[in-house]
Amino acid sequence: MGTVNRAVFLDRDGVINKDHGYVHQVDDFEYIEGVFEACLALKQQGYKLVVVTNQSGIARGMYTEDQFHSLTEWMDWNFADKGVDLDGIYYCPHHNEKGIGEYKVDCDCRKPKPGMLIDAAKFLKIDLSQSVMVGDKTDDMLAAKAAGVPTRILVRTGKAIADESDASVVLDSIADVPAFLKNHKAS
Template identity: 80%
Template sequence: MSRAIFLDRDGVINKDHGYVHQVDDFEYIDGVFEACAALKQMGYKLVVVTNQSGIARGMYSEDEFHNLTEWMDWNFADKGVELDGIYYCPHHNEHGIGAYKVDCDCRKPKPGMINDAAKFLKLDVTQSVMVGDKADDMLAAKAAGVTIRILVRTGKQVPEHSEATIVLDSIADIPNYLRSLTAN
């Protein structure tokens, strides 16, 4: 069994400008490539788990999401970082339109995306880490059994009470934090 870093996208990998779906609006968080390269060197798989309610709301299509995701994936590859999985939820139980108005098990705070990735990639969630910018990210990770849950300040305003094990400034701080856990 492998261990993974589960990464929310908006607010963790890129700045959250609200329903980001075009390359021109995609702005990487400082240090994301270096941090992800360091995490790979530490033996973690990198798995993106992202709610994409903009699809459900009819703001952009799944094709537009896939085009942006492919571009993002190539950016990581160009920096020598392979993403091991990208999981997304296009649903919203209240604001979804048509077939996307679903109360699914993949939309965070439910753990479906993490569970699917863990099964498919043979991951030990108890040795894995969730990195998110919202309480829903932490709740999904906790429900899936992820023990280290890191909330970063680069996205939404950090809630005072969440299921996070620690709050850090950004993804750039995560490799050193995880190294400090193994040094003790």
């Protein structure tokens, strides 16, 4: 049996960057303080890093998948420049109510559904039971819970936290995640 891969799943808006609402241009992309250092520390702790992001702005016709990919490529390079390789970036371009055309579907990937985490786990051979979710919304916590991710961290850098009942802990930001995980080894 090979080594167990564990991952930290990261929501994007509100966790990696400030959530200005439907962020799709480099000019609007403002990194959360300490995100690169935190991700580097998580890599050093042996976690894969996987971004899982709902992008209903695509579904709503506010920006295209190409625009999303351009921004994502730029973000990926920024991380690489800081010595952090992101292991996967998964996104959901759908919305079952507000979607236009082919994007108006009730999919399995839009959080709170666990599709993106399950797909990543299959592709990257991740043990979800050893993994962690970092998000700023209940939907992130519910997706992780449905995927069987036990450690669910809500951060205060995104949307105002309405409900923390599905979270393991609430931290100020991603910058606090490595120290928390070091002190709370998954059983």
